[in-house]
Amino acid sequence: MQKKKLLIPALLLLPIPVLVASLFVGIYSIDPTTVLSMLAKRLFDPFGSAPWPEVYETIMFNIRMPRVLLALVGGLALSVSGASLQGVFRNPLVDTYILGVSAGAGLGAALGIAYFPGVPGSVQALSFAMGFAAFFTTYTVAKSKGETPVISLVLAGVIVTALFSALLSIIKFFTESEKLAGVVYWMMGSLAVTGWGPLSQTAPLILVGFAVVFLMRWRINILSMGDEEAKALGVNVGRDRFIVLLASTLMVSAFVSVAGIIGWIGLVVPHTVRMLLGTPDNRVVVPVSASLGAVFLMVADDLARSVASFELPVGVITTLVGAPFFLYLLKLRGGSAWK
């Protein structure tokens, strides 16, 4: 117990050093001491004269900083969404994209890339809207006689995903190869956006969704006991589950609309957290997942930016790191990977 008591605050603070270290990484090499003194100057003496070239400021504060922060909020969004969905679906193997949000967002992005090229923000707006549309379709299809059973939600999610993927294939089929490459690249997921624009548009939405899930984290424990039991305990199951799903969709759609589909985080991170802490209690699993998810995506993006002379899609990295790691955990713990 004593060890765990120290572990939780340590894990919650981990994103801070990782954030700073991530600022060291990039194509243009700036040595860590300079990075640190640039940060210190920004914080304590923003108007003094600087001994480093002007371009360093641009690279640090207009390129790296927003990108690392985007990785931070994105990792948080995906893993918190995963943790909360696993709770309400009573299944530790549920992924962030179970409700069809990724397929919807993918279709939206493809529409934007293929039919509205050059319209600023069209890809992001369409992707966000279609992500939400997919969620509402899933929820509406699953709802019958005022109830939305978990099994119907899962099946509806599968069907909606298939439907939206088929529509995406049609668009791909009719799109010329140059734009098609854009669609394919988008689907792989990347944080290579420039400037503060995308971050300032998505971060507030992600933080609102996170706040809702964070406040409901104990209630998710009760939802994970099953509908009838939660109801008998006094929970308005339909309403509370809808709020959690909505908050989760808000976070995921907001992030996916700027970064594309980055997989595995929502599955791997909450699992790892439950194993590290030895508890499924969402009162700690949700905040620690937020923190480790942020760390995971920042590190994955650091790798994407540094392992090759060109940039790799970060979604490929999260899968290449996440899938074997998950396999290792399963082997290590046998079938009872979440016990």
Place this chain on the structure above:
Amino acid sequence: MEVVRISGLEFSYGGMFSVRAGSLAVGGGEVLTLLGPNGSGKTTLLKCINALLKPSSGSIAICGKDIREYSRNELSRAIGYVPQSHTPSFPFTVIDVVLMGRVSYLSIFQQPSKADYRKAEEALSTVGISAMRDRTYTNISGGERQLVLIARAIAQEPKLLLLDEPTAHLDFRNQVTTLKTVRRLSREKGIGVVMSLHDPNHALMYSDRIALMRGGEILHMGDPGDIINEGTIEEVYGIPVEMIEHNGREFVLPKV
């Protein structure tokens, strides 16, 4: 005080099968057992009392107030429910499970407070399982799990306790422990209890009153001694039985 009163209740499953209870009342500190074969409507009746199912006609009053005037969390402060035990998907500790009994006292964004923890600890000690506090709910025996679910229901501070076949899947010792605990809690805390059982002898030993059910109807209701005899048991279960008496207690035995 009357904790539950049912009058003219009818619930029908799409016209095929219906469950009826004309008149039934349970007072505080009283244990009423629903006894009858599988499919006789015991679980349906329990779920109607807990508003998990909506009856097609008739009325149910909980503590003198019509059940339709209750909100869900208000009702859960009056009624503790012990479902047939199952294994949940996540390995919560015993204390975390019992703490869930406090949710009806908290608003949607609220976390359980120290006071809620105290109530949960109290419920554990009332049931006599404080030593199990930090064990994992998924790694304990069926009997222990049943006691944890009873403790969770006690943490709701209910006036009425509903138990759906609390002895199903339990071994001999755990069946007795569970039923003894239920009766003791009812006596000590003045809680009205409605539970469904399968064994007529358990019903005889641990009930204040018994309702004998068959085919969705309550056929007989009253004191255990009056209700359980060769005639009624044969009528309900359709097998020949004999009653024997030992040390002033009556038992039902199937004829071999």
